[in-house]
Amino acid sequence: MAQKRSGQSISSRIPERTITRLSIYLRCVEELVADGMTAVSSQQLAERFGLNSAQVRKDLTYFGQFGVRGLGYYTVGLKQNLERILGLNQKWEVALVGLGNLGSALLNYRGFQQRGFRILVAFENDPRKVGHRVGRVAVYHVQKLVPILKRRRIKMAVIAVPAGAAQGVADRLVAAGVHAILNFAPTQLSVPKGVKVQNVDLSVMLKTLSFYVVRSARDPVSPSHRALKK
Amino acid sequence: MAQKRSGQSISSRIPERTITRLSIYLRCVEELVADGMTAVSSQQLAERFGLNSAQVRKDLTYFGQFGVRGLGYYTVGLKQNLERILGLNQKWEVALVGLGNLGSALLNYRGFQQRGFRILVAFENDPRKVGHRVGRVAVYHVQKLVPILKRRRIKMAVIAVPAGAAQGVADRLVAAGVHAILNFAPTQLSVPKGVKVQNVDLSVMLKTLSFYVVRSARDPVSPSHRALKK
DNA sequence: TAGATTGTTAATCGATTAACAATC
DNA sequence: TAGATTGTTAATCGATTAACAATC
Numbered sequence: 001m002a003q004k005r006s007g008q009s010i011s012s013r014i015p016e017r018t019i020t021r022l023s024i025y026l027r028c029v030e031e032l033v034a035d036g037m038t039a040v041s042s043q044q045l046a047e048r049f050g051l052n053s054a055q056v057r058k059d060l061t062y063f064g065q066f067g068v069r070g071l072g073y074y075t076v077g078l079k080q081n082l083e084r085i086l087g088l089n090q091k092w093e094v095a096l097v098g099l100g101n102l103g104s105a106l107l108n109y110r111g112f113q114q115r116g117f118r119i120l121v122a123f124e125n126d127p128r129k130v131g132h133r134v135g136r137v138a139v140y141h142v143q144k145l146v147p148i149l150k151r152r153r154i155k156m157a158v159i160a161v162p163a164g165a166a167q168g169v170a171d172r173l174v175a176a177g178v179h180a181i182l183n184f185a186p187t188q189l190s191v192p193k194g195v196k197v198q199n200v201d202l203s204v205m206l207k208t209l210s211f212y213v214v215r216s217a218r219d220p221v222s223p224s225h226r227a228l229k230k
Numbered sequence: 231m232a233q234k235r236s237g238q239s240i241s242s243r244i245p246e247r248t249i250t251r252l253s254i255y256l257r258c259v260e261e262l263v264a265d266g267m268t269a270v271s272s273q274q275l276a277e278r279f280g281l282n283s284a285q286v287r288k289d290l291t292y293f294g295q296f297g298v299r300g301l302g303y304y305t306v307g308l309k310q311n312l313e314r315i316l317g318l319n320q321k322w323e324v325a326l327v328g329l330g331n332l333g334s335a336l337l338n339y340r341g342f343q344q345r346g347f348r349i350l351v352a353f354e355n356d357p358r359k360v361g362h363r364v365g366r367v368a369v370y371h372v373q374k375l376v377p378i379l380k381r382r383r384i385k386m387a388v389i390a391v392p393a394g395a396a397q398g399v400a401d402r403l404v405a406a407g408v409h410a411i412l413n414f415a416p417t418q419l420s421v422p423k424g425v426k427v428q429n430v431d432l433s434v435m436l437k438t439l440s441f442y443v444v445r446s447a448r449d450p451v452s453p454s455h456r457a458l459k460k
Numbered sequence: 461t462a463g464a465t466t467g468t469t470a471a472t473c474g475a476t477t478a479a480c481a482a483t484c
Numbered sequence: 485t486a487g488a489t490t491g492t493t494a495a496t497c498g499a500t501t502a503a504c505a506a507t508c
Contacts, residue, residue, distance in 0.1 A: 020434060022441070024418075024434060027416065042466075052502090054467095054502070065466085067466050067508095068507095069466040069467080072466080086440055086444075087440040087441055087443060088437060092436075092443070101339055104335075108335065111433060112436065117440075156439055156443055179442065179446040182435060182436070182439060186341075188278070188279055194450075195446075196442035196446075198435050198439055202339075202341055202342075202430070205430065206322075206347050208253060209410035209412060211315065212426035213426075214316075214317035216385075216410075220424075245474080245475065248475095273489080282478090283489090284492095287490065287491065288475095288477090291490090291492075297484095297491075298483095298484060298489085299483045299488080299491080300484040300488045300489050301484065301489070301490085
């Protein structure tokens, strides 16, 4: 069951949700820094997201003691720490596999570049697309995936191929040494431990929404709940 | 603490994750039906996703008793039940707000249509885009949002506007009677109870991945974990 | 020093899983 | 009937929250 006391290896017991919240705290702290705030308390941070202040403090102390008792957290220092923890103090080179409908959209999506994530190679099956460039991104045949990613030491990839092809692509990515995969294919990928897959399953999300619409239709919001929240 | 015994109102205690898993079960059951399988056990279903068979059974019994002891679940019946529960036995009309980079991509994305979700109106701020059509989707000014959605009784919407504009859009959607929102804006929306927001925050996902790449770099996968899984 | 807020332990809550009687 | 698998209860596990001593 591994050590518990302070020496706790960071690789061990950190809940996935803590990591997700860390990114959210960072966004908030960035805004605070931009607004010229120098310090913020766990209570203030928590209020922004409807979280508990103890949770904010606990999330942060997984990685160190960043606060000052009686005062809170210095925004600039906290920002730097969060960036370091999340690995955002560096540029990331990302590979994209699949240039269909969704893949092309992602390639044009500026949101990736904003945070230092740069898609700089793409892979496709369709020979009509292979060999061209889209903007400054070169498009290669999927067969070239392993050698190219190995050579460039690319560790992050986005899968935007049909469900049926996704596992094969994932296997290649793993063979190429990729550590983290953003998977848009609506299928469960099987990868070795140590490789992180983040699924973005739009189809599942729509089905979930659909459930809640049906439910609201059946159980209308009770009057007491109407028009709360400013 | 509300009733517990069987009369349990469906609106009460169903974990959100159960709903997500329901959509996943459905996908699997669809494949099984297509393959001509007539029945499936909770064990078989669970194995496909690395879940626990008790969890599969528990998820399903929130909504009724669909199984046959000694046999499992009839695939066709289970499929129909899941579709009914998730509200997928009908077409959904969806509104899209924001026709920037991401919004346009979503409009072209065929994945939505596949499941009976049809984007049939879009809203924009930019007067150059308003008044045109994209395919068969009409583009209106955001100011028209409330009356148009009310008239058409649209209950689902996708937000693809910049973070700063998202809360304002959400308020309008709520005023128009929308019950479920798929939110791509990287911001926390505040909505009344009874309205479901599903966040798809690509930026948070990338930051999460980045964390795991950093971690793998520091704690390389132990040899014993290499190359497991089929 | 008095007031405030952290870091951390212990209590609580909710979700997952094991176990098994019911029953096909 | 014997074998299998459900539906469901009870045990386990993990994450959230309350509470408070430490300390700025």
